Amino acid sequence: MKKYVLVGASGRASMMYAKPIEERFKDTAKIVGVFDINPLRIEALKKLAGIEYAPSYTDFDKMIEEQKPDIGIVTTMDSTHHEYICRLMEKGVDVITEKPMTNTIDRCKAILDTQKRTGRNITVAFNYRFIPYVTKAKEVIRSGVLGNIYNVDYEYILNDWHGGDYFRRWHSYEKNIGSLLVHKSTHHFDLINWWIDGTPKEVFAFGERKFWGDDRYKDHGERCLTCENPCKYKYNWDAVPIDRPMYLECESADGYFRDRCLYRNDIDLPDTFSVTCKYEDDILMTYSLVTYGQYEGFRCNITGDKGRLELHYGDSFKSLMPEMKVYSLDGSITVVHPGEGIGDHGGGDARIQDMLFRGVKEDPLGHGATCIDGVKSIMIGICSNISIKEGRKVVLKDELDWTKY
Template sequence: MENSRRTFLASISMLAAYSAFPINAFNFGLSKKLRVVLVGTGIRGTSFWGKRLVDEYSDILEFVGLSDINPGRLKYGKEYIGTNCPTFIDFDKMLVETKPDLVIVTTMDSTHHEFIIKGLEFGCDVLTEKPLTTNENKAQAILDAERKSNKNLIVGFNYRWSPYNTKIKEIIASGAIGKITSVDFHWYLNTYHGASYFRRWHGIKDKGGSLWVHKSTHHFDLLNWWLDSDPEQVFAYGSLEYYGSNGAFRGDNCRTCEYKTSCDYFYDITKNKRLMDLYVANEKHDGYIRDNCLFRKEIDIYDKMSAQIKYANNVTVNYSLTTYSPFEGWRIAFNGTEGRIEASLDIPYDKKVSINQAEMHAKEMEQNTLEEANSESIIVHKLWNDFDTVEVPFEKGGHGGGDKRLHDKIFKTPNTEDPYERAAGIRDGVMSAIIGIAARKSIESGDPIKIKDLTDIKPMPNRNK
């Protein structure tokens, strides 16, 4: 048991920020399982950071507490995760009574900082879902708290761990197209996945920081990791032109809406027992509606977004996010001094196939299963030569296979050297969220935003030097 636990602790040290931490940085001096608490018993918390840990890693860890502001979700979460640990409405009380080693934070984005800081101050290491936080002041407070605590913060970035994204990193690092000079990156959310954000609390800027932060932090982290550099300046455009008050009609929620037979976006949550048990059954406790109207007037985030990002190594990136595309997928192109890399996933007409977008969304949101999907291509162009096609085995579900691999690295193979440096810590969390924060501020001010003005982390041309 002790060897298993030491293995787990060593794995967390590999997920710390850029500073090198000794293997014993997480040595709590205990001979028992790692004591874990989780705050936020929503869909991601109860599944990926809850049930899956119990199912796969109970030999080295145990949940000693769960916390949520909603007592109904808390009760359901305990049953779904499969733990006998006590539950708490009061997070502070949970820390005092359970004395955990590790705090996992999966609450609403705007509250991440509160629980991260409390966990660090209490003397715990903290693992948080992305995004790290939603504004620059909260980011700085987290940075300050980690430095004072002598503890560490892990950010759960999973896209880095997908085989396809890892292969892109490998090709870039090999120097196949020379020095990268510019990037075009475009992400398309379909009318199932994209709409779902506006149906939930993510549609309110004060809660999710807008999709610039909640969703795009994934994409910005990939860029930072692929380019091995920090963002230096951001200029952005964005507006709300499709969802929210732009709709011709609206209702209280989809279940009771008088327009359910005529609205293209009608969503029947009653067909999903898990969501009914987790959310609908517990609306009475906090008023949170999971199948809210996409066209309610309180929505204030952007549904059309475009940004130009200048990196400290002089790479320029053109980025866009579309939230009402007919299909879900993405394209990226890296231009270099010796060629060009083109990569894309799930663009239906690229392979001349018909994809059921509703089923695709369900697969991608599935937390625990993977489905083999043959392979996907990456095109590598060399100046003065024909292009080469690199085939990469690909998986559907769990963020392209990244979810499972992230957990396996933490819990099963922590001591295996990772040449791609996929582990993400506090600096990664700040530098990914801060691009979206800067984009939001640029739209509001009409000016380019310098990253160095937002926190005390200064952009570096090469993050490994």
């Protein structure tokens, strides 16, 4: 039986960790403490997840000293991840962190330095790797049918409701996330790195704000709850059961509004992105992200000297095109059917929970993501942000050489 503490009483902590641990992993995992800076949200999470027995803390050090956990699960706002990851390791505690591992070069260095010094273990919870469709793509590529891979073309489409949701709250500001190329695309960059066993080398990127923010909707209010001129994106407080108890009813403690206007003019991040990246071995990758798409999903084409894999997956993880296709130079086309996953994130969440809380005996495809996997994926996003600002190509290892660690 391992002892866990939850660092961050977030929505993610509730649905991905607290509730599943209580419902499915009681024989292997015990939550011995819940920490957050908002005491009301801690109590709301405990009630929703049925873990009222777990002690509450607004003092992080006190929690670690009193509970002596084996593992800390970091699920706070992105810009604070590094602080808790490092403090956990300093106290001899292993870490599971939500993505992105962190969001700046300096914070990334701090994590790598601390890990090297303490020797503790960091797992990045890249749940997308565990979606059956994504795992099947890895199997196809690993089989060698594509030959030597030379080109990857990945497009992620966030639909308007999902994409817009990032512009309602803390994700709308550079200081909290970097940009969506770090917060969201860390998933996508990790998949590409994992699928092709690749190491990113150089990036050039553009980012623009075209759809959200900038007072685009006339006479908008500060938030949906009190808006006198509601738009089609009016927030529905009753759509998601955790929203009222975890956000609306906790506002008095920290002023965190879940339903801020999508057209506010203080939003300071792009909503439209284009990235081009060169990997070691001169593999070329292009990537794009929109946050106001007409459906949700991704398209990805991976081309080698023998074959081309075409992936198209979407509509909030119910497959638009459940099969994937492999095209060969001899003209043959092979259709692969991966099967459907059940539950959040296309079944990925349940499968990663099994690995995290029951332990994996075998991991032939390398699903488990290390600290360095976390670094490689965020470095594409962080360096793309530098490229967008400075209008230049950025060499990743000039900014941070992770191979020294």
